[in-house]
Amino acid sequence: xxxxxxxxxxxxxxxxxxxxxxxTYTATGYPSLFWYVQYPGEGLQLLLKATKADDxxxxxxxxxxxxxxxxxxxxxxxxxxxxxxAVYFCALTRGIIQGAQKLVxxxxxxxxxxx
Amino acid sequence: xxxxxxxxRYLVKRTGEKVFLECVQDMDHENMFWYRQDPGLGLRLxxxxxxxxxxxxxxxxxxxxxxxxxxxxxxxxxESASTNQTSMYxxxxxxxxxLNTEAFxxxxxxxxxx
Numbered sequence: 001x002x003x004x005x006x007x008x009x010x011x012x013x014x015x016x017x018x019x020x021x022x023x024t025y026t027a028t029g030y031p032s033l034f035w036y037v038q039y040p041g042e043g044l045q046l047l048l049k050a051t052k053a054d055d056x057x058x059x060x061x062x063x064x065x066x067x068x069x070x071x072x073x074x075x076x077x078x079x080x081x082x083x084x085x086a087v088y089f090c091a092l093t094r095g096i097i098q099g100a101q102k103l104v105x106x107x108x109x110x111x112x113x114x115x
Numbered sequence: 116x117x118x119x120x121x122x123x124r125y126l127v128k129r130t131g132e133k134v135f136l137e138c139v140q141d142m143d144h145e146n147m148f149w150y151r152q153d154p155g156l157g158l159r160l161x162x163x164x165x166x167x168x169x170x171x172x173x174x175x176x177x178x179x180x181x182x183x184x185x186x187x188x189x190x191x192x193x194e195s196a197s198t199n200q201t202s203m204y205x206x207x208x209x210x211x212x213x214l215n216t217e218a219f220x221x222x223x224x225x226x227x228x229x
Binding site: 004044046101106 | 119146155157158159171173205207209212220221222223
């Protein structure tokens with residue numbers, strides 16, 4: 001079945017460092033791919049998405065490219081800030097039942113940025 | 116500002132108690148979901164609902180039930196709470212049919228069963 005594997009955390013970086021959080025997936029068909037972010041004490045919110053191969057999603061300086069040949073959707077940011085400290089979840093569409101889109105999530109990667 | 120609101124941030128319940136977790140959304144969304152979040156396991160789907168009074172099991176429905184009597188409200192019920200149900204519970208909603216729709220999440224309820 002469909003699954004998502006993220007790099008294990010926690011990840012700790014200094015401010016202005018380059019960030020990569022790896023995400024690979026296993027899926028049948030052509031799923032859509034998402035990155036969600038969970039800031040401390042809050043629920044998840046959508047960070048970016050890509051719906052087909054070679055699409056690049058971007059938001060708030062973060063980017064991820066849908067790579068079908070490597071089944072990957074790695075999250076990158078050129079210069080991180082303390083405010084980027086959060087837990088990041090990679091997710092993919094697992095299908096639709098009665099109009100409800102089901103998602104499968106990776107295990108999450110906790111990112112801490114030190115000033 | 117769109118909102119999914121969960122009734123409690125923190126709950127402590129005793130083993131064997133019947134527990135109700137409430138979720139309300141103000142976006143007129145058709146679909147609502149309950150997940151549990153555990154370290155190293157990510158989010159796992161417990162149940163979801165695609166319409167009033169309609170529900171489908173997710174990946175880990177055992178020990179849980181749900182109720183959706185009104186479109187805006189989706190309740191998760193632990194029939195007899197056990198310590199292995201200690202977790203963070205997240206409610207989410209999405210609009211009607213279609214791929215690639217954004218899921219909106221509540222802030223979570225951290226449940227401890229003692």
